[in-house]
Structure formats: C-alpha cells, structure tokens
Amino acid sequence: MRRLLASLCLLAAIGLSAAHAVLPDEMMADPAKEARARNLSHELRCMVCQNQSIDDSEAPLARDLRLLVRERIAAGDSDSQVIDFLVARYGEFVLLKPRFERQTLLLWLVPPLLLFGGGAVLWMHTRRRAKGASDASSLSAEEEAKLAALMSADGPAEKS
DSSP states (O other), X not given: OHHHHHHHHHHHHHHHHTOOOOOGGGOOSSHHHHHHHHHHXXXXXXXXXXXXXXXXXXXXXXXXXXXXXXXXXXXXXXXXXXXXXXXXXHOGGGBSSOOOSGGGHHHHHHHXXXXXXXXXXXXXXXXXXXXXXXXXXXXXXXXXHHHHHHHHXXXXXXXX
C-alpha cells in the first residue's frame, strides 16, 4: 500500500512539473507563432511570482503578459521587438535572464569574481598550512644534537 501511495505521489510530482499555465483560449492557431510565443514566455518573469516564467505562472498579470506577447507576435513583431516592448513597458526586471549591459555589469561579474576570490583564498590558506607543517617538522642542528644525546643516554631500566 505504501509503495502504491509513493508511486502515485511521484507520478503527481512529475506531472505537476510539466504543467504550464497557458490556457487553450490563449494559444495561437499557427503552431510556429505559438512556439515563438512559448519560447518568449519562458524568458519573461511573472511580476507577481517573481521566480516563475509567465509560461508557468497562473497569476492574472502573467496571463495578461502572455496575451500581450501573442498580440505583438500576431502584429508581426520579431522576438527582439516583443522583448524590447516589454522591457520598455515593465523594465529589465521582466527578463528572467538580464541582458549584459552597463547597468547589469555587477550582476554578471560578481559571482565569477567571488568564486575566483574564494579559490585564491583557499589556495593561499592551503599553502600556508603546508609551509607551517613543513617548518614544524624540521629540526635545527642544535635540536637534532640534543635529541641524539637523549636517545643515546640510558633511559630507565626495562623490566625483563
């Protein structure tokens, strides 16, 4: 019984992940234009949900944006013209993947710089530890002489 319930939960989770919020009345008659609209919808952020594309969101604003995308495509706009129209209207935040521009330079460069900086700090820390360990294990000539004298001296009598 538990296996059946687990299987049903797994199938439901798989089915839910593939679900899209696009309703049949929103779809375009031309399959090529509909494919373009779906591709564009995957690139645009739902302003309500913020971490979902408008293609996946069921929010009323996402529906309005999906319809607007399809309107612009039906009017003959290219993909870049549709994106530019939406960015002009809602700002760069509407894009799930921001453009590489002067305003978004920090957004694109900070993660690799942090990764590189963290790697450099880790490398320097590892080198310091290795150097400290090698310094601690080496003895000076004076220390080696004292150690040899202690080892050659008769220690406490061993029990037989």
